[in-house]
Amino acid sequence: MAFIIYLAKIYIVILLFRFVSTKQELTFNPLGRILAKLTNPVLPNNSNNFIPVLIILLVVVTSLLNSISSNNLEFLSKLMSSLINYIYFFMLFYIVSMIFGSFGNRPIGGGFIALFFRLGLPWVKMTRLFIPINSGKIIIPAIIILFLITTCLTAVINTVFNLIIYQVIGNTAAVFISALATGAYKVFGLLYYMSLIIAFRAIISWVSPDPRNMVVQLVYIITEPVLEPLRKLIPPIGIIDFSAFIAMIAFYFGGMILQGLVSPFIL
Secondary structure, three states: OHHHHHHHHHHHHHHHHHHHOHHHHHOOOOHHHHHHHHHHHHOOOOOOHHHHHHHHHHHHHHHHHHOOOHHHHHHHHHHHHHHHHHHHHHHHHHHHHHHHOOOOOOOOOOOOHHHHHHHHHHHHHHHHOOOOOOHHHHHHHHHHHHHHHHHHEEEEEEEEHHHHHHHHHHHHHHHHHHHHHHHHHHHHHHHHHHHHHHHHHHHHHOOOOOOHHHHHHHHHHHHHHHHHHHHHHOOOOOEOOHHHHHOOOOOOOHHHHHHHHHHHOOO
């Protein structure tokens, strides 16, 4: 059953790419024609309007299939896990979309970059409602907001399913706080990976990397919103930029400390 969910996720990505493709792209662009061939058979009148409904159906049906069990409690537990797994999948997909989409119309990555840009744009626009930043630095705040929404949504699902499974209404607040803490624990764990990315940037900066390289650009897009403010507070001394070292240490130990703070609230 896990393989079915894996295939469903791949097809959901295809549907999302189709959803943001124009009619001209679906007709004349090689990538668009592939998307059209893969999705037209399941779309009434080849209309994109049915795509959100189809994605919801895929999530629900595959989650139910993955949760089949003779035990009702086990069924509900598996169903909850499957739905939360899908939520994290969508979160990661949109994070990738925002990061790759930040390349905009640059001549790299072919048509995929334009599709990623369109997929990530709604989250960026929503973030700008709260944080009026017009440059590429909006990516990090947008990712943080997406993390917060995901954490709250998974907490609600956790709480509802736990109430259904255990039917202990008196513990509603404790279950919800525990679910929030669990989500926060996972989010804070990502700070460790941020420290690794910053460390990677510090290392490659010593070899004068090609600024046109896609990997280099990705690293700069992710890290520059963090390093630039630090660089203003702590200017480089000669060729040594202390901002990267400080940020790396802060993210690494900050993640550990924050995880330690939320751990007691996890049931």
